[in-house]
Amino acid sequence: xxxxxxxxxxxxxxxxxxxxxxxxxxxxxxxxxxxxxxxxxxxxxxxxxxxxxxxxxxxxxxxxxxxxxxxxxxxxxxxxxxxxxxxxxxxxxxxxxxxxxxxxxxxxxxxxxxxxxxxxxxxxxxxxxxxxxxxxxxxxxxxxxxx
Amino acid sequence: xxxxxxxxxxxxxxxxxxxxxxxxxxxxxxxxxxxxxxxxxxxxxxxxxxxxxxxxxxxxxxxxxxxxxxxxxxxxxxxxxxxxxxxxxxxxxxxxxxxxxxxxxxxxxxxxxxxxxxxxxxxxxxxxxxxxxxxxxxxxxxxxxxxxxxxxxxxx
Numbered sequence: 094x095x096x097x098x099x100x101x102x103x104x105x106x107x108x109x110x111x112x113x114x115x116x117x118x119x120x121x122x123x124x125x126x127x128x129x130x131x132x133x134x135x136x137x138x139x140x141x142x143x144x145x146x147x148x149x150x151x152x153x154x155x156x157x158x159x160x161x162x163x164x165x166x167x168x169x170x171x172x173x174x175x176x177x178x179x180x181x182x183x184x185x186x187x188x189x190x191x192x193x194x195x196x197x198x199x200x201x202x203x204x205x206x207x208x209x210x211x212x213x214x215x216x217x218x219x220x221x222x223x224x225x226x227x228x229x230x231x232x233x234x235x236x237x238x239x240x
Numbered sequence: 241x242x243x244x245x246x247x248x249x250x251x252x253x254x255x256x257x258x259x260x261x262x263x264x265x266x267x268x269x270x271x272x273x274x275x276x277x278x279x280x281x282x283x284x285x286x287x288x289x290x291x292x293x294x295x296x297x298x299x300x301x302x303x304x305x306x307x308x309x310x311x312x313x314x315x316x317x318x319x320x321x322x323x324x325x326x327x328x329x330x331x332x333x334x335x336x337x338x339x340x341x342x343x344x345x346x347x348x349x350x351x352x353x354x355x356x357x358x359x360x361x362x363x364x365x366x367x368x369x370x371x372x373x374x375x376x377x378x379x380x381x382x383x384x385x386x387x388x389x390x391x392x393x394x395x396x
């Protein structure tokens with residue numbers, strides 16, 4: 094097993110009349126256990142030059158993944174505030190990550206072609222995008238099928 | 241406008257043969273600008289005592305401080321934080337997105353899809369668009385024992 098920790102701080106001194114200061118740390122475990130997640134896609138940084146949707150985390154072959162757990166990190170590294178990526182799961186839009194934005198979410202793949210996580214850049218002029226999954230899936234990339 | 245910062249740190253010395261040390265900070269801005277988001281639901285805390293799926297943040301209706309459907313545009317750059325405040329390693333909340341009134345796990349862009357599970361102490365931060373009909377945020381506890389969920393929505 095491995096020990097992987099994730100921390101998040103949210104701060105603002107002027108959103109409310111009082112300061113916002115929120116901090117959390119969690120250790121990433123396999124589903125229903127205290128055993129650490131032990132696999133990762135690695136941190137990938139890629140330069141995308143088309144507005145074509147791509148699939149950084151193809152869903153695992155098979156249909157049952159109940160005992161599996163994962164976390165997904167995606168960041169838009171662009172410095173142009175007008176550029177964004179649309180992040181979808183299956184065909185459902187989660188939202189847009191504008192320049193500098195990141196997301197961190199749980200991911201429990203259900204079945205092939207159902208909840209793949211996909212990214213669509215807003216421009217074809219080139220954007221840096223970063224992503225990583227930490228998981229205990231049986232057969233994630235490259236032994237997986239694209240949607 | 242306000243300045244809202246979020247910093248994510250992910251680290252491990254033994255997940256792979258090289259140490260993982262990731263740190264990323266973002267300032268939450270309005271879509272396509274450098275102007276900070278200026279609204280928030282505030283930190284909301286709810287206790288759930290059934291395994292029934294609830295529409296934590298319904299679109300089209302203003303609950304707590306969330307935006308009305310008419311306030312939401314396709315380019316909205318909102319951010320949503322959710323935490324399971326429990327400590328159980330076996331009980332979780334299932335978090336999904338989509339249309340609360342439709343069947344689950346249909347890959348048709350109009351249904352609802354489960355993102356994943358948050359066990360005790362776990363949290364998430366994702367973008368939020370709040371688009372009517374497909375922007376509901378859904379939560380279902382795995383147990384009927386009391387489960388406490390906290391969330392904050394930041395929006396334009």
